[in-house]
Amino acid sequence: MRLIRHPVTAVIAFLLMAAAVALDAGEPAPGKSAPAGMVSVPAGIYRPLFRGPDDLREVPVKALWLEEAPVTNTDFLEFVRQNPQWRRSRVARLFADSGYLRHWAGDLDPGPGATDLQPVVDVSWFAAKAYATWKGRRLLTTAEWELAASIGPDHRAGTNDPGFLRAIQHWYVTPTPAVLPVVKTRRPNLDGVHDLHGLIWEWTADFNSALVSGDARGDTGLDRQLFCGAGSLGATDRSNFPAFMRFGFRSSLKASYTLPNLGFRCALDVPVTPVASVTLTPSPAP
Amino acid sequence: MKFPLSCITVLAASLLLGADPASPSLPKILPPCCRELKPAGPPTDKSLYQLDSEWTSDVGRKVKLGVLRGRPQVLAMFFTHCEYACPIILNDLQRLQKALPDGLREQVDFVLVSFDPERDTPESLRAYREKSQLGADHWTLLSGRPDDVRELAALLGINYMKDARGQFAHSNMITLLNAEGEIIRQQIGLNQEPKELVAALKQSVLEPQRNRP
Numbered sequence: 001m002r003l004i005r006h007p008v009t010a011v012i013a014f015l016l017m018a019a020a021v022a023l024d025a026g027e028p029a030p031g032k033s034a035p036a037g038m039v040s041v042p043a044g045i046y047r048p049l050f051r052g053p054d055d056l057r058e059v060p061v062k063a064l065w066l067e068e069a070p071v072t073n074t075d076f077l078e079f080v081r082q083n084p085q086w087r088r089s090r091v092a093r094l095f096a097d098s099g100y101l102r103h104w105a106g107d108l109d110p111g112p113g114a115t116d117l118q119p120v121v122d123v124s125w126f127a128a129k130a131y132a133t134w135k136g137r138r139l140l141t142t143a144e145w146e147l148a149a150s151i152g153p154d155h156r157a158g159t160n161d162p163g164f165l166r167a168i169q170h171w172y173v174t175p176t177p178a179v180l181p182v183v184k185t186r187r188p189n190l191d192g193v194h195d196l197h198g199l200i201w202e203w204t205a206d207f208n209s210a211l212v213s214g215d216a217r218g219d220t221g222l223d224r225q226l227f228c229g230a231g232s233l234g235a236t237d238r239s240n241f242p243a244f245m246r247f248g249f250r251s252s253l254k255a256s257y258t259l260p261n262l263g264f265r266c267a268l269d270v271p272v273t274p275v276a277s278v279t280l281t282p283s284p285a286p
Numbered sequence: 287m288k289f290p291l292s293c294i295t296v297l298a299a300s301l302l303l304g305a306d307p308a309s310p311s312l313p314k315i316l317p318p319c320c321r322e323l324k325p326a327g328p329p330t331d332k333s334l335y336q337l338d339s340e341w342t343s344d345v346g347r348k349v350k351l352g353v354l355r356g357r358p359q360v361l362a363m364f365f366t367h368c369e370y371a372c373p374i375i376l377n378d379l380q381r382l383q384k385a386l387p388d389g390l391r392e393q394v395d396f397v398l399v400s401f402d403p404e405r406d407t408p409e410s411l412r413a414y415r416e417k418s419q420l421g422a423d424h425w426t427l428l429s430g431r432p433d434d435v436r437e438l439a440a441l442l443g444i445n446y447m448k449d450a451r452g453q454f455a456h457s458n459m460i461t462l463l464n465a466e467g468e469i470i471r472q473q474i475g476l477n478q479e480p481k482e483l484v485a486a487l488k489q490s491v492l493e494p495q496r497n498r499p
Contacts, residue, residue, distance in 0.1 A: 093331045094441065125440060208440050209447035255440035 032271060034065040039192040040270070041066045046143040046150075049243045061147045065268040066140070069183035069194045070119035070202065071131065073110045079131045081108060086127055095126035099258040117182035119200050119263040125255040128203045128264035137266035139205035142250070144267060146243065149196040151189045158189070159243075168197045168242040176261040197242075201249060203264040210251035318395040319343045319353050319426040326355055334441060335467035339434035341399070344411035344427040351438075351467070354426065358470075358490050359395050359463040360483070363435075363444055363456065365402035366414045371458050374476045376418060378460060382480040383424070386487065393491055396420075399438060400429040401446055401454040443472070464490040 034040050043063040080087045080101075087107040091100055102122050105111025114120075123131075132138050140148070152158025159165065184194045196202075253262075320343055329335040335352040342348055362379060364372040379396055386394055398420075400406035411427040414420075420427070430438070439446055439456075446456035462471040462483060471486040 092336055094333065094336055126437075129437070206436060206447075208436070208443075208445045210445060251445065254443055255437075 035268070037067055037069075038065040038268065039068050040064075041144075041148055041191050041193065044147050046147040048143070049247055059143050061141075061143050063270050064140075064144060065270055066144075066148060066191075066193055067137075067265040067267070068188065068192055070200060070263045070265045071128075072117050072183055073104075073114045073120050074116045076120040076123070076131065077108065077110060079134055083130065083134060086130060091127070093256075095130075095256060096124035097256050097258050099260075100124060100127070102258070103260065115182065117184075118180045119183055119195070121180065121200055121260050121263045122258040123203075123263060124258050125203050125207060125253070129205070131264075132266040135266055137268050139203060139264060140267045142204040142206050142209060145196075145202065145204045146246070148189070148191070148193055151191055151193075153187045153189050156190055165242060169245075171198045172242060172245050180261075200261050200263045201246075201259070203253075203262065204250065207250045207253055208255065210247055315422040317343060317345060317422045317426045318357070318359075318424065319349050319397070319428065320345055320347050321353075329355070330466050330468060332469070333467040334438075334463060334469070337434075337438065337441070339430060339437065341428040341430040341434070342408055344408050344415055346408040349428075354395065354397065354463075355467055356465055357393060357395050358465055358487055359397050359426075359467075360487075361397045361399065361442070361461045361463055362459065363399045363401055363439060363442070363446075365400050365454055366406050366410050367402065367452070369453065371456075371476060375458055375460070378476065378478070378480070382460075382483055385480040385484050387484075390484075390488060390491060394487055395424045395426065397426045397428065399435070400427075401435060401439075401448075401456060402452075403429050403432055403435060405452075442469075462486055462490070464493075 041064050044061050046059045046061050047057060048059060084090055085092070088101045088104060089107050099122055101120075103113045105113065110116075129139055150157070150159045152161050152164040155161045155164070181199060183199065186194060186198055188194045189196065319341075329352065333355075335350075335355050337351050340348050340350060360379060360382060362375050364375055366372075376398075379398075383391065383394070383396065400411065406429040408429075411429060415422075415425065415427055429435075442459060442461050444457045444459050446454050448454050458474065458476050460473045460483065461469055464470045470490050471483065473483060
């Protein structure tokens with residue numbers, strides 16, 4: 001890092017840093033509503049399926065704005081129009097395997113096999129991440145995705161609702177239809193989020209944090225040769241079979257993979273009000 | 287005369303390389319990441335050097351991975367506070383370096399990239415370099431932003447997560463990159479004979495020479 005030599009620059013830099021710290025420590029701005037196409041998802045607690053003996057059983061997840069549906073072919077078309085390096089014929093093999101957008105008719109033509117409101121699939125993690133960055137958004141962490149996905153259409157604690165889990169499980173064992181349904185045809189969850197289940201699988205920002213060497217249907221006894229710290233991991237809740245499936249699925253992915261039932265959606269951190277103005281008010285005398 | 291002359295040489299060298307003269311402890315030999323960048327065409331379709339992310343080396347300079355282009359690299363991810371596997375990975379890398387035949391050893395560089403941006407500052411990477419005796423002639427130590435670390439790991443097929451104690455559980459993987467930054471071989475697991483990696487490196491150094499007109 002370059003040394004700051006000018007005192008004024010140093011002061012400004014300090015103020016900026018202080019402002020950044022203040023912003024960090026802020027509370028969600030009251031009354032701010034999510035941008036169009038996004039919904040507010042309240043803060044909550046994620047209970048990881050696998051955890052080490054020293055790990056937290058409960059991971060706090062901040063409130064966020066979440067796209068109410070997966071990214072569609074129409075959305076993605078605009079992205080590849082503006083970012084030629086992500087067109088099918090130009091994408092670097094490093095960032096997407098040869099199946100990238102294979103169901104589209106051409107570089108800028110989704111064609112009859114990919115209608116406007118179907119979720120975009122056959123996109124790699126890199127492509128999903130690039131889209132999110134281009135949008136000024138980001139991919140969800142696995143914790144955020146799992147928490148959002150645990151909320152049912154009728155009960156907040158969807159994972160305690162056998163009917164909800166059964167419906168998800170049923171979808172998991174149903175082959176992907178040749179023609180994907182369009183987004184938002186099913187009931188949303190209680191936060192107004194559609195299609196977390198029942199339509200496609202979704203990339204998460206840290207999909208590659210799952211430490212499983214192969215089959216995740218049981219407690220696989222992770223190989224210490226392959227994974228540092230692996231011996232410490234074990235499953236917590238075996239009754240949540242769909243979460244097991246997702247865990248195994250994610251751990252089988254590579255970032256350049258493209259699959260006909262794997263898409264994504266984006267999120268945004270909820271802007272916070274700086275607390276600096278609050279701390280200026282004098283505290284009551286002791 | 288000797289003293290001022292060497293002063294001028296050092297100054298000239300640091301200017302040439304764009305080093306911050308205020309930085310007190312630049313080693314005499316700069317690690318492979320921080321030498322002059324040779325001009326080259328755009329990276330190949332499979333090259334890791336397409337990544338645009340910026341990394342901080344233990345000598346405190348920000349670099350892109352493309353600076354490593356031109357020589358084969360042996361790459362592993364680690365973190366300095368690692369209690370279990372990383373010392374073994376490092377041992378595997380050092381054993382590989384020793385096993386390279388004369389003539390090849392001089393042409394192969396090693397890169398360690400940290401999982402732990404928070405604690406692996408240039409200072410702690412430098413301390414690790416000294417403690418582990420990683421010569422600046424062939425060893426590069428890098429740390430980067432969490433997102434960029436996640437992306438590089440994704441490219442290498444390395445999974446990792448941080449636990450509550452600040453330890454990283456991670457895949458143990460050694461990756462060989464050819465001079466263009468393409469993955470030519472990966473070895474998963476610890477404590478393996480370096481024979482196959484040596485053979486792959488040999489081939490990767492010989493191949494471009496064979497293909498030359």
